[in-house]
Amino acid sequence: MQTAVKFCGLTRPQDIHAAAEAGARYVGFVFFPKSPRHVTQEAARALALEVPPGIAKVALTVDADDAALDALIAEVPLDMLQLHGHESPERVAHVRARYGLPVMKALGIATARDLDQIDAYSEVADQLLIDAKPPEGADLPGGNGLSFDWRLLAGRKYWTRPWMLAGGLTPDNVAEAVRLTGARQVDVSSGVESAPGIKDAGRMAEFARALATG
Numbered sequence: 388m389q390t391a392v393k394f395c396g397l398t399r400p401q402d403i404h405a406a407a408e409a410g411a412r413y414v415g416f417v418f419f420p421k422s423p424r425h426v427t428q429e430a431a432r433a434l435a436l437e438v439p440p441g442i443a444k445v446a447l448t449v450d451a452d453d454a455a456l457d458a459l460i461a462e463v464p465l466d467m468l469q470l471h472g473h474e475s476p477e478r479v480a481h482v483r484a485r486y487g488l489p490v491m492k493a494l495g496i497a498t499a500r501d502l503d504q505i506d507a508y509s510e511v512a513d514q515l516l517i518d519a520k521p522p523e524g525a526d527l528p529g530g531n532g533l534s535f536d537w538r539l540l541a542g543r544k545y546w547t548r549p550w551m552l553a554g555g556l557t558p559d560n561v562a563e564a565v566r567l568t569g570a571r572q573v574d575v576s577s578g579v580e581s582a583p584g585i586k587d588a589g590r591m592a593e594f595a596r597a598l599a600t601g
Contacts, residue, residue, distance in 0.1 A: 390565055390598045393551060394591060395447065396424030396576040398584055403437040405588035409595040412572070414438055415445040415469065418459060423584035424576065428462045435464050445469050445491065453485065460486055467491055469516065480511040489513035491551070495520030496535050509548045516574060519554030534560070540568040558593040562601020573598070 394406040395415030406414050416431045417424040426434065435444050443466040446459060450472030459465075468486065470479060471493040483490045492512040494504055497520040508515060519535040534555030553574035556564055561573060577583070579590040 390570065391551075391572040392595060392598065393445065393572065393574040394576075394579065394586070395445070395553075395574055396422070396580075396584065397434060397586060398424055398426055398430075399586070400434065400437050401588065402586040403434055405586065405591045407439050407442060408588075409591045411442055413443045413445050413467070413574075415447050415574070415576075416463070417447045418451070418455075419447065419449045419471075428459055431463045443467055447471050450474065456482065456486065460488075467513075469493060470512075471516075471518075476507045476511045479508065483511065483513070491516050493518050493553070496539060496554075499539055502539065505546060509546060512548060514572075515546070515548055515550040516553050517550055518574075534564075537564050537567040540570075556594075558590060558597045561594060562597050565598065565601060 391412035392410065393413035393415055394411050396417050397403055397406060397414050403414060416426050416434060419425055438444050444464065445467045446463065446465050447469045448456065448471065465488065467489045468482060469491045470482065474492065479490055479492050490512050491514040492508045493516040494508060495518055496502065501520060505515060517540065549572065551572035551574050552564060552568055552570035555578065556573055556575045557578035565573065575594055579586055579594050581587040
């Protein structure tokens with residue numbers, strides 16, 4: 388089975404086209420002002436309208452309240468919400484029920500103990516994003532270019548929800564990450580950039596080739 392790819396943090400029309408050319412299954416837009424990949428709702432709408440059919444448009448938000456999500460969904464055509472903050476299982480369930488969109492919950496992993504939270508979120512989220520836990524005091528909840536010990540996920544292919552591997556993935560290591568974890572979906576952001584927030588079409592294509600040939 389081919390591994391599905393989500394290119395996250397796209398900010399320019401050419402990024403959309405490069406992602407589609409690389410066979411993306413998902414594209415992600417970041418709505419978090421501290422991120423170098425942050426886009427306004429107006430810019431995200433224009434980008435979303437460039438996305439070809441068959442590619443899911445995902446909004447990454449961080450502890451957004453209902454008012455913020457209301458405004459976002461009213462303006463930007465989206466297929467999925469990615470909750471990348473400290474949202475509780477109850478909050479995830481509320482968002483899923485309120486908006487009728489699939490919800491992906493990001494979970495930060497550093498040690499085996501961090502895996503304990505997965506079962507609770509599996510009850511309420513449509514998908515899980517298994518990411519590296521950000522360093523203490525980091526401004527960004529993700530997109531830090533950090534990975535975790537992928538061996539923590541070995542043998543865990545059969546969680547009750549689809550899951551996506553993230554955190555420090557690059558064209559050079561993604562094949563090994565998939566081999567160790569059994570991931571069927573991967574998320575990449577900083578690993579295919581030439582500068583923070585600037586995607587590199589060549590690296591995006593290289594990432595996809597590494598998965599296909601890995």
